[in-house]
Amino acid sequence: MQHFASDNYAGICPEALDYMVQCNGSGHEQAYGDDRWTARVCDRIRALFEHDCEVFFVFNGTAANSLALASLCQSYHSVICHELAHVETDECGGPEFFSNGSKLLTVKGDNGKLTPDAVERTITRRSDMHHPRPRVVTLTQATEVGTVYRPGEVGAIAEVAKRHGLKVHMDGARFANAVASLAVHPADITWRAGVDVLCFGGTKNGLAVGEAVVFFDRALATEFQYRVKQAGQLASKMRFISAPWLGLLDNDVWLRNARHSNAMARLLADRLRTIPGVRIVFPTEANAVFAEFPPQAADALRASGWRFYDFIGAGGARLMCAWDTEAETVERFAAELRTFCQAA
Amino acid sequence: MQHFASDNYAGICPEALDYMVQCNGSGHEQAYGDDRWTARVCDRIRALFEHDCEVFFVFNGTAANSLALASLCQSYHSVICHELAHVETDECGGPEFFSNGSKLLTVKGDNGKLTPDAVERTITRRSDMHHPRPRVVTLTQATEVGTVYRPGEVGAIAEVAKRHGLKVHMDGARFANAVASLAVHPADITWRAGVDVLCFGGTKNGLAVGEAVVFFDRALATEFQYRVKQAGQLASKMRFISAPWLGLLDNDVWLRNARHSNAMARLLADRLRTIPGVRIVFPTEANAVFAEFPPQAADALRASGWRFYDFIGAGGARLMCAWDTEAETVERFAAELRTFCQAA
């Protein structure tokens, strides 16, 4: 049975699995990333972004974000993020741990998004040594509430950051969904808009495990491999983390997967919008739908076997669509919710 | 072409890959370890050890060791290890990073092994607050130089540790090789001998990625899942890390893999021993052979395409056999070395 609890309930997409099997058949390979598969994937990512970026693979999103931020910060620095950002709410203090104490300065903003003004106010609020010095702005793209930043929005925030000497990090656990939603070139919402480091998510897009940390500013990547190693994020059999990315990159499967999950979210939103008693909370721009409905309906859905999360901090249920979510699942969920809402 | 550089040059063994493919076909699964596959593997590991242990999966050995040690230590504690231990020489300061400063106190010992006397001397050498307080003894089983601790040796060290209030950790990156070599029950060199926490290596035994941290003392595992999460070691699609363990555990494939790599190492040692100019440095008890031979021969081997490491700190070449090392590869390497030694 499929669920809407998380896009990581889904498995490995066939193209990625094929590469895992294929690279297992190629005999002994050098370890720790010195293999041919990893070199090939890195080149492909450089081609994708049309930029000579530096690429590293780590195991998951918490590590990708935390290591990237730690590489940009000293312990007495701070990171400006939206109050609903994953780094703030769902990484169990990972960024603080990896950086040995860098503080997250949270900012409010509509639809899960930072604004240039709010960022600037936070940067300039304090400038004394008794408060951690702002050093990075981090954007989540797509956001935790399923919205996306337009290229101009990214650029405007990056401009503020750069003007004050800050770096720009992008948590792209659902970067594919953002690119698919905006129908832009991936460079247009990253380095061309001022992003220095992107954590490019693979897991939610159809991999078993593994995210790419992409440094558009190569100088920032100096010695990053030591950091990755020390933090227990260097895969010995690296090819099994990297090669499956070829499955995503060939024929733009990553975009196909993202377009599909986005489409399923739109379908779900469309269906829910027609149900009396249901309210869609945020614009549905990526693969998430946030909906409020009667608690009795939520209980009934769960009793019926459905799994989904309440969204702490924003109200309602968070419903995530994955690369493999079927339209039939969406229709069935909507139908059951309609029934339960009528009964409520 | 196969190499002797590292047992992690090898790929995934077929039984493990089968489970990865199989669990991918089972539809949506709960994330972060709340899936059926992970529960099943944990039960199987408990059955294997005949103990109600607590089991966690993390991505690699550096993380497994570092997190286990960090869970046993505060920052001002110290960890007693052999001077050639992986935690000391090859984890880039991972244990110090995860623990925020716990110091490794290194001890010399023949054949890469600690002795009870040396451990006790290190424990009792200082007892003032100006020196990190000893809190853990860590054993590597099999050791970094391809030897193994007998059950009585583990027990004697653990006895010293416990008498002084220390915990016992075992780095079992090659635990399977040790069990296969000793032909003992896995419990006999772990909890029955006084080991509190085992890092049970899967990667070198035929997995793509993933090690199990096994707490025989469940009280020590309290809140360990938070530590794993914060440190970026919690797999969202956990089943792809855990399910392949079933491939190792079914029909004792883990022991079959280990016996094979051990046998290849013995074969290699036997062949090398007959070559004039070659000296075997350590007893060949697991899947490693350490051999000294003329530098010209080493250069010639590398020019011929072979990859292997010098063993810094112990002299000579480190030759590792993997679960898939073929006898033909061993024979060919030995024959080439013989030729190059004659020429030297």
Add this chain to the structure above:
Amino acid sequence: MQHFASDNYAGICPEALDYMVQCNGSGHEQAYGDDRWTARVCDRIRALFEHDCEVFFVFNGTAANSLALASLCQSYHSVICHELAHVETDECGGPEFFSNGSKLLTVKGDNGKLTPDAVERTITRRSDMHHPRPRVVTLTQATEVGTVYRPGEVGAIAEVAKRHGLKVHMDGARFANAVASLAVHPADITWRAGVDVLCFGGTKNGLAVGEAVVFFDRALATEFQYRVKQAGQLASKMRFISAPWLGLLDNDVWLRNARHSNAMARLLADRLRTIPGVRIVFPTEANAVFAEFPPQAADALRASGWRFYDFIGAGGARLMCAWDTEAETVERFAAELRTFCQAA
């Protein structure tokens, strides 16, 4: 010229300085706290609190709070504090640094004070491993805005904390001011009300340097001396940190100093309240007055040589009175402000 910028603009009170001079005349003393002066002060603090507490001396308040919190927390834990707490706003990430990542969960509350309900909501909001686990509630007494918690208020918060398994820490940088203000026994707002650890401030009360960390629950103090040493907070010539406390404790000089600074704050508030255009923002219960007045008046005061801080986060000027603040200074400041307000 005296200022209202901070109570740490003041120097050493004569009684404390006398002890510093006196203990310097007593010849060689054992280092690192094994001296007779330190033992004597610890006994005096135990007598003061009527409790067999464990006492440590560290150099300043950031260290006292951060070390105490780090001793109660693992890196994946969280600390619940008021959003205006010093640990959150003015220690440059010290608590996160010392604990290697423990997160501060901030709570709003009137007059700079936590309430039991708000604390309980924060404790129970999340219980999954993706969010740092609440482990400590920290109260600031007197608060950052010059108010004080009544014994019953401390007790009610501690009751909530204990019910959920949390510890209670008190930042007592101005503990003396709170005791003087409430006219209670110091035990009544600490261990009798459920406080586990108190950081008892000496610097703002008339010392040159040094705060006492008082563990009412001795079990929590296990190995704390190692933590102090590792963190660079162990004074070698400890007697010069500890002995001056005798100057504060003899004849209740600490209370006399606190009563004086509290009285000066009340005088200042009384005077300001009568000036048209000035608004007192928080109840004046300790040695701080928070006042809003026209920006032109603030500028004029500063041009006239006065130093004081804007209070970021709460509005207005923060005016602190010290153990040596003279009534004449208060009157002169008020008179000048009156003039400048009339001109504004």
Add this chain to the structure above:
Amino acid sequence: MQHFASDNYAGICPEALDYMVQCNGSGHEQAYGDDRWTARVCDRIRALFEHDCEVFFVFNGTAANSLALASLCQSYHSVICHELAHVETDECGGPEFFSNGSKLLTVKGDNGKLTPDAVERTITRRSDMHHPRPRVVTLTQATEVGTVYRPGEVGAIAEVAKRHGLKVHMDGARFANAVASLAVHPADITWRAGVDVLCFGGTKNGLAVGEAVVFFDRALATEFQYRVKQAGQLASKMRFISAPWLGLLDNDVWLRNARHSNAMARLLADRLRTIPGVRIVFPTEANAVFAEFPPQAADALRASGWRFYDFIGAGGARLMCAWDTEAETVERFAAELRTFCQAA
């Protein structure tokens, strides 16, 4: 009674105490180092070194060394030090804690001193990411065993360090003793010889508390004040840490104090050398004497009330002379030891 246990058994020298008293009489002063006294001392230290260095004051030597090293290192870096260095043996893991994991790579060397060759071997032994990357060489001047580095020795080590891109740190807890012993200009064994950062010890030279961190390369001091603040090392009433340095610097009292303690050590060594059964272990070049004598004599001395430390790692007793050690004390100790050795 005076002892030879540690030079920090001594108190505050009169000139330093005078400044503490004097600056207490000067009324309110700005906090956190923005006072006139601190500015004055910083200028004096710049004049002393004939260099436009950046100066910070922290509370003790562990903090000074650890903060300086942390400012030079990332967590995955390593610090090369002598195996008897204080940072390795007596700071309870402080450097590892402040740096979040930087590893100390210890080097053997006669008379407690590093040699250029040994340093270079350690730098070049490993260059892979599995081992912490060497980033700093730290010298202790005077060393832990009471010897001193000549200007040429410092320069030769610094040359090796710089050639490999490493920075040079000097632990100068007894820097005064080294300068006095060598009769050189302080610049000649610091920046002119290639030292980047000096921890200039005040406590053992006659202060109550406080060490200066002197950055000869100002670029390395960027944001160091944030690091100091976050680590709980920023004194609010800074003038009481800084002003007493004027007592040391006026009329070269720091050198007078050091010359005296050095002279007392030479006197002690001269006396001990004539006692049958006593062996002086290291050259007596600063204020320490290391002597081997019969255990019965050591026991008898302690029974007679004398305090001194065994020197773990080097054998024998460590006998430290302080700025106030009296010749009479030396003669009495030597006489008693002579008696006890005859009896042994």
